Amino acid sequence: AQSVTQLDSQVPVFEEAPVELRCNYSSSVSVYLFWYVQYPNQGLQLLLKYLSGSTLVKGINGFEAEFNKSQTSFHLRKPSVHISDTAEYFCAVSDGSNDYKLSFGAGTTVTVRA
Amino acid sequence: NAGVTQTPKFQVLKTGQSMTLQCAQDMNHEYMSWYRQDPGMGLRLIHYSVGAGITDQGEVPNGYNVSRSTTEDFPLRLLSAAPSQTSVYFCASSYSAGQYGYTFGSGTRLTVV
Numbered sequence: 424a425q426s427v428t429q430l431d432s433q434v435p436v437f438e439e440a441p442v443e444l445r446c447n448y449s450s451s452v453s454v455y456l457f458w459y460v461q462y463p464n465q466g467l468q469l470l471l472k473y474l475s476g477s478t479l480v481k482g483i484n485g486f487e488a489e490f491n492k493s494q495t496s497f498h499l500r501k502p503s504v505h506i507s508d509t510a511e512y513f514c515a516v517s518d519g520s521n522d523y524k525l526s527f528g529a530g531t532t533v534t535v536r537a
Numbered sequence: 538n539a540g541v542t543q544t545p546k547f548q549v550l551k552t553g554q555s556m557t558l559q560c561a562q563d564m565n566h567e568y569m570s571w572y573r574q575d576p577g578m579g580l581r582l583i584h585y586s587v588g589a590g591i592t593d594q595g596e597v598p599n600g601y602n603v604s605r606s607t608t609e610d611f612p613l614r615l616l617s618a619a620p621s622q623t624s625v626y627f628c629a630s631s632y633s634a635g636q637y638g639y640t641f642g643s644g645t646r647l648t649v650v
Contacts, residue, residue: 427579429579432577455636457638459638459641465643465644466541466627466641466642466643466644467580467627467629467639467641468641469638469639469640472637472638474636513579513580515638524570524582524585524595525570525580525582525638525639526582527572527579527580527581528579529577529578529579530577530579
C-alpha cells in the first residue's frame with residue numbers, strides 16, 4: 424500500500440505571498456496523484472490531479488503542482504494566496520493497479536493572514 | 538445534482554449503542570468508500586466497494602460493517618460504539634478513482650460518550 428507524507432502540518436502565510444505545500448509518497452511503478460482542499464466544516468474538494476503526461480499540473484483557484492518521479496514528490500504551489508485559501512490541504516495517492524484505494528497524507532493547515 | 542449525500546450530519550452515541558451512517562450518490566458511480574478523519578492522521582479508509590454486492594476492508598475496518606445492495610447506497614454500520622470511534626466520517630464515490638478522483642460527501646461528525 425502507498426504511504427503519503429506531507430512534510431508540513433501547519434503553514435502560516437501572509438496574503439498575496441506565495442505558498443508551497445510539500446508531499447512525498449512511497450515509490451510505485453505507476454501512481455495517480457491528487458490534491459484535495461477542505462474548507463472549515465466541509466467535505467473534501469478536488470484541487471488537481473496527475474495521471475500522466477506533463478509533470479506540471481494546473482488546478483482550480485490558481486493552484487498548480489509538479490510531479491517529480493525521481494524524488495517521488497508532488498508539491499503544491501500558489502504564487503499569491505488570498506484569505507479565502509485558508510483551509511486544510513490533503514495530498515492523496517492511488518496505486519495504478521488498485522486505483523480505487525486512495526491513501527491520504529495527514530494534511531497541511533494553511534492559515535492566510537492579512 | 539445532489540452528488541454524495543450523508544446523513545445524519547451530527548450524532549452523539551452512548552458507548553455500546555449501534556447505528557447506521559447513511560450514504561447515497563446519484564451519479565451512478567461504481568466505486569464507493571468510507572473514510573474516517575482524525576486530527577493529524579488525515580483520512581483513513583474503513584471499507585470500500587467496487588460495485589453492488591462487492592465490498593472489502595480498508596485499513597481500519599474493525600468495529601464497522603458495510604453492505605452494498607444497490608449502486609446508489611453504501612451504509613456504514615457501527616456495531617457497538619466505542620469512544621475510539623469518535624471521528625468525522627466521510628463517504629466518497631467515483632466512476633473510476635484513478636482517473637477522476639473521488640467526490641466526497643459533507644461528512645458526519647460522530648461523538649461517542
